[in-house]
Amino acid sequence: MVDVAREAGVAHVTVSRVLNGHPSVRPQTRERVVAAIERLGYRRNDLARSLKSGRSMAIGLVIAGSDLFELPRTLRGVEGAAQQSGYWVNMSSWQGGDADQLAATVDRLISQAAEGIAVIADRPLVAGALERMVTRVPMTVVTSGDLTNPAIGSVELDQELGARLATRHLLELGHRDIVHLTGHLAVFDARARVDGWRAEMREAGVTSPEMLEGDFTAASGYRLGLELARRRRRPTAVFAGNDQMAIGVLAAFAEEGVAVPGDVSLVGFDDMKGSEYLVPSLTTVRQDFVALGRTSIEVLVGMIGGARPRHHLIAPTLIVRRSAAPPR
Template sequence: MSAASPEDSSQLTRRRRGRPGMMDVARVAGVSQKTVSRVVNGEPHVSADVRDRVLSAIRELDYRPNNAARALLMGRYRRIGVVTLGTALYGPSTLLIALERAMQRAGYSFVLASTLEGQGGGIAAAVESLLEQGVDGIVLSEPIDDGVPPRIGADIPVVSVGEGMEPAKGPSAVVRADGVAAARMATEHLLGLGHRTVWHIPGPQDWWAARDRARGWREALAAAGAPEPPLLPDGDWTPAAGHAAGRKLAGNREITAVFAANDDMAIGALRAFAEAGLSVPGEVSVVGYDDIPAAAYLSPPLTTVRQDFAAVATRAVAVLIAMIEGRPHPGQPGDLVASLSVRDSTARPR
């Protein structure tokens, strides 16, 4: 079978309706459909001349049968996989949106593999799912330590947003906001106002972020020589958890300053203090973490740590794509530092 002429192939391109099929590629290349399938799937026993004709026809028709063909033609999938917790919580969901936008700006598509909280080995399973679908690199945006380190059995770049995870192969980097430094900053703000010590409403300690924030709180107290109050039971990031913690704290009138591991728990604590007749910041100062959109419109407006999710996502994607494309990149970029939005929920103690 002889190859179709350029005129014939252009006419075929104009006549086709919808996406071209494998039969169209076979007709333009002058080969059988089985041969096209062999080339697309990278099978052996195809001559170099035939392979070139099939690839040329695929390019001409813009045939996209599957991921294997795309990778074969372009050398890359131009697709990045993201592993993250399936949750609507503000931090993970906001970072996920920022990652997707950064990838789109860079001309890469986005494929997501979600995990479930409390599912041991969920990260490893999500990574394996992405590898099976075909990706050029992976962003580990998973906020929970599930106890099973992922084994990435492909030589592709990996960037971890948060705690570092060692992949089995390929280049890797960690890009994150420094949660320890941010928690120190929040605690130091309260100590600097003159509070004798600061109580902490923690998040769940299987989350990297919750552990960082508790660590930063402890470090700030130790550096200032302030007594360390007992750590309250783990919260679950919800206003209900903050409300329960706030009710316990409200019974101790010596408590004048509280740092909550996120804004939602801070909001719950504010409600508990109001119910107990405690004024904020007159009797208790409160600091949150995340700077959710509602934080500036509470009564009183909440002092909180502001995370720049867009900056973290932009840097993570830039580092990963540099590794994918073989361009120079910082080996281990420095952690991004958050800022403190000081509002009316904090003041000097009476």
């Protein structure tokens, strides 16, 4: 800044005021300072600023796991919210291990002056590691399922509500025989969707609905779809655990001559790219992953400002297309 001040013929404090948008600088003086900055290629020294102010305006981000669904959209939400709040993001990754290794990853970001830590997590990988974690800065976690550590904020998409929306849509169309093809039941999201489907069916007076376990792959949807198509008495509707499984069901039904939605209605989950171009276009549940990432940073920034940790659920949206209709 001393070099810029000398180049522009102004005092050092005037350069500081221009850089901070202070209204007391005359337009002509501001123009001279900006021109000097451009000629000299001046850039702020964020480290020096943080030492002076005691604020780094940095957030640490830990990517925990290698199989995180829709990670790019979640990261877009993280980055957008951080920029809007005046923070920059410093990222690291942790691919499993014990709690001490996760703590070391977090501490490395804190040592780089991160004011808070956000974790985007594969739940089986972090659930145990976070239970007793103590950090020197606020922390939020993007994952499925409540965390019991009261010092950590958390954000998740409401899987149970999404399953309720899908099931309710089929019930409102007049279906009662709705089979749920689940994801792998060792996965939290799959169990939460089962809970939502079962609760909605129970409230509609259907006490023993049928479910068949898959694993969230199109192959498992195809296998279970063939099983249903070859039954003498088929269900009138299928709620697939995700859109991949719904694709497999569509392929199996097409091979066996089962019309969708003429013979059996079908609803998926995720609103994956291209689901609107399936034949028929797929009714499904949309999850807002950009909002997921954005909310995690909003919660974290609030905690940096003194707010208490909290658990935040983001509601999904039912997207109605052509794969579901009233039963014949």
